[in-house]
Amino acid sequence: MQAGHIRLGPQEERMKLYSYFRSSASYRVRIALNLKGMAHDIIPVHLLKNGGEQFAPEFRKLNADALVPVLVDEEADADAVRSVLTQSLAIIEYLDETHPEPRLLPADPLDRAHVRSIALSIACDIHPLNNLRILRYLVRELKVSEDDKNAWYRHWCEQGLAALEARLANDPRTGTFCYGDTPTLADCCLVPQIANAKRLNCDLSGMPTLLRISDACNALPAFEQAAPGNQPDAE
């Protein structure tokens, strides 16, 4: 099952996205590329197999942080260093600046700050606590039990999403999506986080606004095609 704009086999597109199907941060960028209808090659990086392909020397040359996603925009610059982009939110801002339609950030500065703040509350205050390397450290180094590890996951996820629910439920700018009636950077972050929360059995019963928005997003092909299960490296 391949998403509409993914080209497999011979890599021929200008944009190459190093991605892992289950990585939330990769998922965010896949949504953004699809929303903008930008052709791209997906290059899978398996975070679990082969001792973690993100630790391979050739990958660390692209990203010293050994994290996905990495976007390489091959035609953007002859300089190999400049054309390698890391950090999902920086990549999406770049895509929005260089391919402005459809806009993923509103025009007004206060509203841009609002959309960025929603995205950052997920990207800084929820997701980093729950990604693979953290959960691994809890188990391997701190000898935390499976139950305590899952409780940790649910604690940060539920606390962060509850605050976001309160915020969006009370903000008149909330529409079909996190901001208004077209998807933005905020939705690119919300949908992967909700998908993860469901996979880890978080209690989302008090979050009708977030679930409604996530459902509205997933009804769009751009979101659906970016989902982990629809990636070339899905298991």
Next chain:
Amino acid sequence: MQAGHIRLGPQEERMKLYSYFRSSASYRVRIALNLKGMAHDIIPVHLLKNGGEQFAPEFRKLNADALVPVLVDEEADADAVRSVLTQSLAIIEYLDETHPEPRLLPADPLDRAHVRSIALSIACDIHPLNNLRILRYLVRELKVSEDDKNAWYRHWCEQGLAALEARLANDPRTGTFCYGDTPTLADCCLVPQIANAKRLNCDLSGMPTLLRISDACNALPAFEQAAPGNQPDAE
């Protein structure tokens, strides 16, 4: 000891920053406000006293996440909801969009992505693992020892900063500062993180580039006046 642009006593400035002297995220915004020479009131929120002033109902009305910083730009909009900004990076982008001089992001999209990526690697992949609420959960819920808690702190801080050192040491765009020869958003994030790393006795011996840049920043009044020890609520 008050920073140059802070007005205490009667609150009279258009910009009000809810801040805690030791909060890295608040520190980032204080630097940005100072770099731009913007007058502002600092409103201290003590994260430890009174059960944590960030949990007070009147503060949670401003920020459901119960986190500092919060910037209120009182003249930006008559709508009280729209004028309340959260998330340090969203606030700094807002300041840069509304008060463009001096620029905290370069003009070129690839370079903007580079600067944002440095900032996000600190704000998403280092800082969130080490802030107060996380360390508290490790101790209170997971019964982690003081030694293991400090090892956790140093692990994520040193690993993240080592990757950033490798990156900046090898990028021709690195100058006196993280990018070129004037401070950017990246420096607003680096300096608080290095200050924290030193406070927690992280091993920074392999990070000459980061230390050189941090020193260059701290030689500027905008950075020095934003430091925790120079805040009205410093202890």
